[in-house]
Amino acid sequence: MRSVVVDTDVSSMIIKKRLPIALATKLINTQPFLTFVTRAELIKWAEVRSWGTGNRALLARWMASIPMLPGDEDVADTYGVLSAAGMHRGRPRPMNDMWIAACCLTHGLALATMNIKDFDDFRVYHGLELITA
16 A cells, blocks of 8 residues: 655645545555644644534544654755755745645655645655646
8 A cells, every 4th residue: 555645735635525526536545644734733723713522623633643743853854955945046935835745745744725726836846746626
């Protein structure tokens, strides 16, 4: 079974059962992983949107079923390389996207995302594999 990181947007669509069929088909027989960044963003959304206990419990159960990639020294080193490369190209990337890309690249995992424009630089310049609809 192939391991794939699911971006925050894809995670949200999975939880809401709104993932486009084209992407859902590509994720059949894969093991999803979250990054520590996606976990933080999902928790933030629940807080900002004042989710009730039922939705929070659903989110907690879903996150508990998905392994999480932590931020560690290797991920931090990759993040530094990505950040510097973006600056050299005159295209600094958003911080959270760089952390997610750094997790994927460090662990050699593809990223399932609907936000192609946010991650395309990492695909073009660093070899990040994107799985999209």
